[in-house]
Amino acid sequence: MSTHRPPEPGGASLDDTDRLLLNHLSRDGRASYAEIGLLANLSATAVRRRIDRLRSRGVVRGFTVVLDPALLGWQTEAFVEVYCRERTSPEELLASLRQFPEVVAAWTVTGDPDALVHLRASDTRHLEAVIERIRKEPGVQRSRSSVVLSQLIG
Amino acid sequence: MSTHRPPEPGGASLDDTDRLLLNHLSRDGRASYAEIGLLANLSATAVRRRIDRLRSRGVVRGFTVVLDPALLGWQTEAFVEVYCRERTSPEELLASLRQFPEVVAAWTVTGDPDALVHLRASDTRHLEAVIERIRKEPGVQRSRSSVVLSQLIG
């Protein structure tokens, strides 16, 4: 997530110091408060209080480990455009997609398809099976898939 | 990133304990080694050594903070399908897209478009401007955009 100079109409009101802290935490989510403080000319206590405040405001949702999908065995990746039936609500679609651990992310979108689904599978065989199962979900009418060739950014 | 039972043809060979550690770290990337050890019936020392090993093998790429894009001022999100000119290489496209801090992620894909670009902007006005600038990149022929309505999963 970029922390670089966005307008904040929602009243988030981060100052440059907050941005500095978040920027460093996005590079090393386990950095100590003292280490972060060195960059911002702040004591570890002050850093901690700022991060706590950002956390309670919801700006910081949490911390996580960044894993290599390929080394975990997820070597094939695809995007599936999902076209729903007339009566399918986003809630129904969510309920359908949640079943699949292969679904990394999913969004409802404007345009021809109703949703865009990001999938990870172990190989093309596995990918085919997952797409087939998604197409058979009651709320899904049809789908159109693109296989990811390479990740340019992200 | 899902850590749930994938085949690992690349020889990653994680055992169930590794998966348990990674699973917990994906929920709390700043969890203490002792805390993680309680779940896995392992000492803090053993947990740390396993995570160090996963890190040196590249399975663990690092740790990061999870931020709320909307609260940071990025309230509009879109996917742009990019159609390149005949001679545009993935490297050229990457060089073009890197310029934009609004580009959250980008992939080259099979199918009609050459690439899929995930954008975040502060509002639709900002989004329009970014899409316009991307369309003017020399390697880009045309594009087709979908605005994200809601994030179902991810």
Place this chain on the structure above:
DNA sequence: ACTGAAAACTTTCTGCC
């Protein structure tokens, strides 16, 4: 090769200024 225990060190937490 992997694990645990304890000592030494570092970080985080809490109360106070």
Place this chain on the structure above:
DNA sequence: GGCAGAAAGTTTTCAGT
């Protein structure tokens, strides 16, 4: 926002299985 003491976590060393 900083400081200082207490609590908790981390890291190193040594040894067991």
